[in-house]
Amino acid sequence: MPDDARSPAASGTAGGAGGVRPGARVVAHGWGWRHAARHAHAVRGLDLVVEPGERVLLLGASGAGKSTLLAALAGVLGGDEEGDAEGTLTVDDREPADQRGRVGLVLQDPDSQVVLARVGDDVAFGCENLGVPRDEIWPRVDAALADVGLDLPRDHPTTQLSGGQQQRLALAGALALRPGLLLLDEPTANLDPAGVVEVRDAVARTAAATGTTLVVVEHRVSTWLPVVDRVVVLAAGGGVLADGRPDEVLVAQRDVLVDAGVWVPSVPAALPARRERPADAAPPAPLLRAVQLAVGRGGRRRPAVATGVDAVVREGTALVVTGPNGAGKSTVALTVAGLLAPVGGDLVADDALAAGAGPSPVRWRSRQLLTRVGTVFQHPEHQFLAPTVRRELAVGPEALGLPAEEVARRVDALLARLRLAHLAEANPFTLSGGEKRRLSVATVLATSPRVLVLDEPTFGQDARTWRELVALLGELLDEGAAIVAVSHDAEFVAAVADEVLDLAAHTVPLAERHAP
Amino acid sequence: MAVHTSAPSTTQGTVPTKRPSRRWRVVDIVVASVIGVASGVVFWAWGLAWTPLSGVLSFTPGLEGLLGGGWLFAAVLGGIVVRKPGAAVYTEVVAAVVSMLIGTQWGFSTLIWGVVEGLGAEIVFAIVGYRVWHLGVVLLAGAGAGVAVGLLDTTFSSIAAFALPYKLVYFFSSVVSGVVLAGVLPWLAMRGLARAGALDRFAAGRGAARV
Amino acid sequence: MSVVLAPVDAPGAIGRVSPVAKLGAAVVLSVALLLSIDPVSAGVALVLEVLLLPFAGLSVRQLALRTLPLWIAAPSAVVATALYGRDEGAVLWQAWFVTVTEGSLDLALAIGLRILAVGIPGIVLFATTDPTDLADGLAQVLRLPARFVLGGLAGLRLVGLFVDDWRQLALARRARGVADGRGPVAATRRLAGQAFALLVLSVRRGSKLATAMEAKGFGSDAPRTWARPARWAWRDTVLLAIAVLVAAVAVTAAVLADAWELVLA
Numbered sequence: 001m002p003d004d005a006r007s008p009a010a011s012g013t014a015g016g017a018g019g020v021r022p023g024a025r026v027v028a029h030g031w032g033w034r035h036a037a038r039h040a041h042a043v044r045g046l047d048l049v050v051e052p053g054e055r056v057l058l059l060g061a062s063g064a065g066k067s068t069l070l071a072a073l074a075g076v077l078g079g080d081e082e083g084d085a086e087g088t089l090t091v092d093d094r095e096p097a098d099q100r101g102r103v104g105l106v107l108q109d110p111d112s113q114v115v116l117a118r119v120g121d122d123v124a125f126g127c128e129n130l131g132v133p134r135d136e137i138w139p140r141v142d143a144a145l146a147d148v149g150l151d152l153p154r155d156h157p158t159t160q161l162s163g164g165q166q167q168r169l170a171l172a173g174a175l176a177l178r179p180g181l182l183l184l185d186e187p188t189a190n191l192d193p194a195g196v197v198e199v200r201d202a203v204a205r206t207a208a209a210t211g212t213t214l215v216v217v218e219h220r221v222s223t224w225l226p227v228v229d230r231v232v233v234l235a236a237g238g239g240v241l242a243d244g245r246p247d248e249v250l251v252a253q254r255d256v257l258v259d260a261g262v263w264v265p266s267v268p269a270a271l272p273a274r275r276e277r278p279a280d281a282a283p284p285a286p287l288l289r290a291v292q293l294a295v296g297r298g299g300r301r302r303p304a305v306a307t308g309v310d311a312v313v314r315e316g317t318a319l320v321v322t323g324p325n326g327a328g329k330s331t332v333a334l335t336v337a338g339l340l341a342p343v344g345g346d347l348v349a350d351d352a353l354a355a356g357a358g359p360s361p362v363r364w365r366s367r368q369l370l371t372r373v374g375t376v377f378q379h380p381e382h383q384f385l386a387p388t389v390r391r392e393l394a395v396g397p398e399a400l401g402l403p404a405e406e407v408a409r410r411v412d413a414l415l416a417r418l419r420l421a422h423l424a425e426a427n428p429f430t431l432s433g434g435e436k437r438r439l440s441v442a443t444v445l446a447t448s449p450r451v452l453v454l455d456e457p458t459f460g461q462d463a464r465t466w467r468e469l470v471a472l473l474g475e476l477l478d479e480g481a482a483i484v485a486v487s488h489d490a491e492f493v494a495a496v497a498d499e500v501l502d503l504a505a506h507t508v509p510l511a512e513r514h515a516p
Numbered sequence: 517m518a519v520h521t522s523a524p525s526t527t528q529g530t531v532p533t534k535r536p537s538r539r540w541r542v543v544d545i546v547v548a549s550v551i552g553v554a555s556g557v558v559f560w561a562w563g564l565a566w567t568p569l570s571g572v573l574s575f576t577p578g579l580e581g582l583l584g585g586g587w588l589f590a591a592v593l594g595g596i597v598v599r600k601p602g603a604a605v606y607t608e609v610v611a612a613v614v615s616m617l618i619g620t621q622w623g624f625s626t627l628i629w630g631v632v633e634g635l636g637a638e639i640v641f642a643i644v645g646y647r648v649w650h651l652g653v654v655l656l657a658g659a660g661a662g663v664a665v666g667l668l669d670t671t672f673s674s675i676a677a678f679a680l681p682y683k684l685v686y687f688f689s690s691v692v693s694g695v696v697l698a699g700v701l702p703w704l705a706m707r708g709l710a711r712a713g714a715l716d717r718f719a720a721g722r723g724a725a726r727v
Numbered sequence: 728m729s730v731v732l733a734p735v736d737a738p739g740a741i742g743r744v745s746p747v748a749k750l751g752a753a754v755v756l757s758v759a760l761l762l763s764i765d766p767v768s769a770g771v772a773l774v775l776e777v778l779l780l781p782f783a784g785l786s787v788r789q790l791a792l793r794t795l796p797l798w799i800a801a802p803s804a805v806v807a808t809a810l811y812g813r814d815e816g817a818v819l820w821q822a823w824f825v826t827v828t829e830g831s832l833d834l835a836l837a838i839g840l841r842i843l844a845v846g847i848p849g850i851v852l853f854a855t856t857d858p859t860d861l862a863d864g865l866a867q868v869l870r871l872p873a874r875f876v877l878g879g880l881a882g883l884r885l886v887g888l889f890v891d892d893w894r895q896l897a898l899a900r901r902a903r904g905v906a907d908g909r910g911p912v913a914a915t916r917r918l919a920g921q922a923f924a925l926l927v928l929s930v931r932r933g934s935k936l937a938t939a940m941e942a943k944g945f946g947s948d949a950p951r952t953w954a955r956p957a958r959w960a961w962r963d964t965v966l967l968a969i970a971v972l973v974a975a976v977a978v979t980a981a982v983l984a985d986a987w988e989l990v991l992a
Contacts, residue, residue: 037716076941081537082717105942111888112935115881115943117859124954129944137954173943339898370904377902381928382895385903385920387711399904429927430713443903542946543937545875549882550933554926557889564796570807577807597930610879616849625757625845672761677808677834708923714930 023052023213024102024180026073030087032238033068033077042068044238046087052180055207055214057224057246060234061260062432062462066217069234070183072096073215074105091181101130104174108186108460110166113173119145119161120154122169126177144172147209148202162325164195168202175206182206184216188223189460192325192488196223203227219462221250222265233257261434261462269491270467272474287353287451287482288313288336288361288373294344295328295335304343305331306506311499313451315352318473318483320493323503329486330378330455332503336484337375337453338362353450370396374444378455380436384428389420389439392428396447414442418472434465441472452476454485458492470495538646543717544598551597552607555590556614562586563615577678578685581666585690585697587611587629588661591637593702595657596649597709597720604641604657608634629668636664637698649720655699662694741784741855747864748963749852752970756848759974760841763988766833768981769840775973776847783851793854797846801839809835844977848970858883863957873951881936885929892928896921 032044043065050056058066071077072089075096091099107113116122123144127137145152148168161169167187174182184203188196204227207214218224231249233256235241242253250257250264257264294307305328313319313336321329334340335347338361348359349372357368364372377383386392393414397407415421418438423431428439437457444452457473458466473483473496487493493500562583570580594607612630640657666687669675675686706720715721760772780790809831816829862880866873900906900917908917940946981987 035716037722071938074942076938078541078717081541100942100944100947103942105939107935107939107942109932109935112932113939115884115936115940117857117884121859121954125940125945126943128952128954129947129949131950131952134952134954134956137952141954170939177943334898337902339901366901366906367904369902375899375902377895377899379895382892382924383899383903384924385900385905387708396904427711427713429931447904540874541937542874542878542941543934545878545946546882546937546940547930547933549879550885550929551926552879553882553885554889554929558922564799577810606875610882614883616853625761627754628757628761677764677831677838705923705926709927709930712927714927714934717934 022180022211023054024092025052026050026089026091026181026213026215027093028069028087028089031072031089032086033065033072033083035083036081041238043234044086046234046239048232048240048243050213050215052213053211054230055228056216057221057228057231058215058217058234059221059231059257059260059262060241061236062434064234064236064260065238066234067185070105070185070215070217073181074103074183075100076105101126101177102179103181103183104177104179105183106167106170106174106185106187108189110163110170110190113170114158114161114166115173117158118154119150119152119156119158119169122158123172123176126173130177140176140178141172144176147175147206148172149198162195163191164198164325167191167195167199171199171202171206178210179212181213181215184214184218186217186219186460188218188220193490194325196220200224200227219261220263221246222263225265258463261464263463269463269495270470271495272471274474275478284314284316285352286312286314286350288484289348289350290336290345291348292345293332293335293342293347295331295340296343297331297340298343302343304508306503307344307508308506309345309501309503311501313482313484315450315482316477316480317498318477318485318496319499319501320497321484321486321501321503322488322493323507325488327503327507329488329503333453333455333484333486334375335362337373338364338369339375367399370400370447370449372449373451373453374447374449376440376444376452376454376457378459380440381429383440383443387427388425389428389431390415390424392439393443393446396443400447410446414446418442434461437461437465437469441469445476449481451482451484454483454487456486456488458487458489466492538601540598540600540602544600544603547718548594548598548603548607549610551594552590552610553614555593555607555611559587559590559611559615578675578682579689581669581686581689582693584665584669585658585662585693585695585701588633588637588658588665588694588698589702589705591634591661592654592657592698593705595637595641596654596702596706597715597718599646599649599719601642601646602638604637605631605634608637608661625673629665632668633661633664636661636694651703654703655695658694658697658699658702659691660694661698662691665694666690741782743960743962744966745864745868745957745959745963746856746861747868747957747959748966749856750861750864751967753849753852755967755970755974757845759978760845763978763981764834764837764841765981765986765988766837766840767984767986768977769837769844771980772973772977773840773844773847775976776844779969779973780847780851784855785851789854790851793850794847797843797850800846801842804842805835805839808838860955860957863953863955867953867957868959874946877945878937878940881940882933885932885936888932889925889929892925893921896924 026049028046028048031046032041034041046069058069060066068077073091073096075098077083089096091103096103114122115125120141123141124137127140132140141154148171150165150168150172158166158169171187188199191199200223203214206212207227214228216224216228225246228246231242231244231246232240233242233249233253241256242249250266254264254267258267290309290311293309294304295309296302296304309332311319321332323329331340335342341362347361349361353372355372357364357372361369361373384392385395390411393411394407397410415424418441420435420439420442423435428436431439457469461469470492477483483496485496566580566583569583573579573582590611591604591608595604608630609627612626616626637657637660640653640660644653669690670683670687675683678686709715710721713721756772760769783790785793809827818826818828819832820827858880862876865871866876900921906917908914978987
């Protein structure tokens with residue numbers, strides 16, 4: 001097999017005759033970085049050494065510079081044009097930017113890492129860039145796909161992959177480079193539980209087989225504990241807060257980590273305090289009924305994604321819809337919210353909810369939806385309409401035609417309630433993930449709908465935002481709102497749900513659905 | 517192993533600017549392509565709408581030149597976001613290719629038109645040495661693209677079959693359309709993108725007040 | 728839209744022709760026909776193209792679907808030219824500033840035929856072209872800079888995501904209470920808002936994709952290899968020769984019939 005000087009001579013074996021050692025060594029000495037567009041440093045005064053073959057879990061509050069450090073190690077931080085660096089950061093004693101093939105990077109967004117339209121081509125892309133000879137490329141591609149467990153033909157379209165598959169594809173692309181250092185920046189944040197396990201297992205297998213140095217940034221500590229042997233916590237102002245074996249650091253820094261939104265395994269998820277319902281009180285009034293509801297994306301007489309759904313949404317109660325990937329949960333949520341027309345069956349709004357607008361939510365006018373059913377989308381960015389947070393919150397009340405003082409009053413109340421006051425003049429797209437989620441919930445609350453529909457509200461959120469969201473939902477339930485949530489987060493279901501609807505029994509199998 | 521001496525940390529206000537290099541980074545290429553592809557889809561839709569819209573404007577034939585700017589904004593928007601030599605031509609060509617691939621009535625000539633229209637804007641940016649990016653230059657670039665498409669259409673396309681007065685009307689409405697649809701619109705779009713934090717890796721995003 | 732953009736898997740010989748050759752053929756034909764507005768060159772070219780259509784590898788239905796824009800555009804251009812075109816010869820009808828003359832009818836016919844003759848090769852040839860293969864061809868055969876070709880291809884691939892995003896944006900606007908307005912002004916505002924939101928999302932996604940590509944070693948000047956070879960074969964030369972032949976026959980016929988009028992003159 002031809003010897004490529006930039007990568008280990010043979011796959012999987014440590015060292016070769018005079019070859020490069022598989023694991024890379026990382027040394028940071030007083031390293032710092034400031035983005036050109038910001039005033040504050042992203043990272044400052046970092047001193048860190050990672051030995052070859054070590055597996056490190058990198059933790060810290062958001063803003064502590066974890067992503068910046070990973071980007072710098074991969075050599076993609078941008079040159080002088082994009083910011084100022086101080087100190088030194090080396091991979092195998094060389095500049096990271098000179099070593100691009102030595103370092104593999106997997107990022108958070110599954111669909112923003114796919115480069116080409118076919119699976120095989122996408123994995124081969126990295127090898128092409130490094131000048132690997134053609135007859136070596138395809139064997140590497142096949143080996144990488146096998147390593148991550150993606151059993152797909154080379155010309156399978158990348159648009160037809162699930163999130164977990166796309167992340168594994170990105171991982172395969174990184175592995176095909178035969179990197180000495182593997183960097184993972186929140187790789188499982190945007191995946192459902194099955195996908196999380198798939199990716200974690202693929203990484204564990206690779207780390208065990210090749211002795212590659214591994215650095216993982218993640219909130220989900222318990223997922224990665226079996227894989228890593230060292231935990232490093234970065235401090236928000238710069239520098240390293242803690243560094244050592246996982247069990248030691250997690251105990252010693254428990255409070256700091258909990259504050260930073262890390263899911264510390266020993267700390268149980270907080271349950272919201274709900275008002276006790278007196279035993280002899282009347283059952284809560286129903287607001288929406290689904291009768292043999294069939295949902296799909298095309299309206300009546302189109303193929304259905306899920307059928308035979310029977311449910312009643314009652315005030316003051318939470319109904320959570322669960323099910324595996326592709327079960328149609330989002331479609332159910334959007335149909336219940338009156339945004340998609342039911343494909344079959346009926347969705348009926350009781351008079352208590354409809355208040356004169358008619359029994360069929362999908363026929364309501366957009367303005368009528370505001371006070372009846374509010375929807376929080378899976379990706380908050382789809383909902384943003386205005387250039388500042390304040391104007392964003394005002395969109396709903398203004399659409400209702402409320403007077404200006406009332407609008408201002410509501411906006412200020414929400415800014416305070418959801419801790420967004422300091423961001424009132426910022427552009428919604430520039431907020432962090434947790435802040436965007438809070439903002440999207442706040443915009444829905446501005447018009448006080450009686451039913452709240454949430455599509456994967458805890459998707460990609462850290463523990464702190466999770467706690468706040470769950471507490472907020474508890475308050476809303478006590479105030480009499482009804483909640484319909486779609487979630488694959490088992491802890492969320494346990495914390496919030498009064499009723500659970502499992503779509504697995506209602507889903508139409510893929511083979512019977514035609515492509516929309 | 518290079519040791520970078522730290523730049524003096526800024527207390528407030530000015531972020532020290534560096535002379536931008538002329539070489540295209542990967543992010544320049546990809547974002548210009550994205551703008552081009554997005555514009556290409558809009559161009560295709562605009563092309564479909566052109567037939568009924570030009571019918572509406574046909575009370576004075578030649579006024580459909582006012583619609584011409586709808587195919588020009590990719591060049592200017594790409595130029596002012598990426599700010600590198602060739603950005604205007606590249607973005608407009610990508611947009612033309614995409615609209616052509618989806619299927620237009622003008623077939624392959626879409627590509628040729630795209631190149632020339634892109635050059636119309638590119639020449640303006642080149643004249644100011646790729647250093648000046650305020651509103652005046654942007655409007656001028658839009659006008660440049662309008663001139664390009666006006667000349668092309670009145671010579672080679674079906675407009676060439678019109679009588680001279682109508683050709684003149686067409687030419688001038690193309691320039692006006694270029695200034696408005698390919699000058700004002702890209703300017704507003706760029707400002708909106710910068711405020712939304714989408715241009716963090718670009719010089720265009722530096723002006724927006726950041727935390 | 729993905730229906731329209733997705734290339735057809737052509738069973739015949741056309742499927743194995745290099746996309747660069749298809750591009751070259753389309754260029755040759757278009758340039759030759761665009762140089763003059765006359766019914767003879769356009770008509771002859773159109774006839775020859777129709778004769779070659781069975782080799783295109785598309786079914787009748789696919790053909791009809793993809794050339795749809797042409798069938799809408801050609802008649803309307805014919806009408807417009809007949810009414811407002813350059814006037815020559817006997818006046819056939821007049822009202823206000825609209826004049827229909829023999830000359831303008833001639834021009835109208837020429838324009839209509841030309842739209843079809845120029846449009847059909849472009850659409851048909853690209854219907855069977857996979858964008859990745861085209862990029863490979865452009866970079867390996869024509870030696871265009873790989874950074875630009877592949878960067879452009881990556882940007883093109885992001886189109887598929889636009890469609891889903893657009894739907895979500897529309898639904899979100901209904902959910903936020905702003906999807907009610909009727910009439911062109913409200914619809915335009917809504918459309919513009921959605922288009923801008925899509926632009927923001929796309930540029931952000933493009934920036935992230937650029938980072939991912941750089942992390943895989945893309946963008947440096949180091950020499951690069953190609954996993955999918957793109958070579959120029961004899962059938963590519965044949966296609967190009969056919970295109971040149973069709974163009975030559977069309978132009979010659981027009982010159983011989985004394986109908987050729989160079990637009991630049």
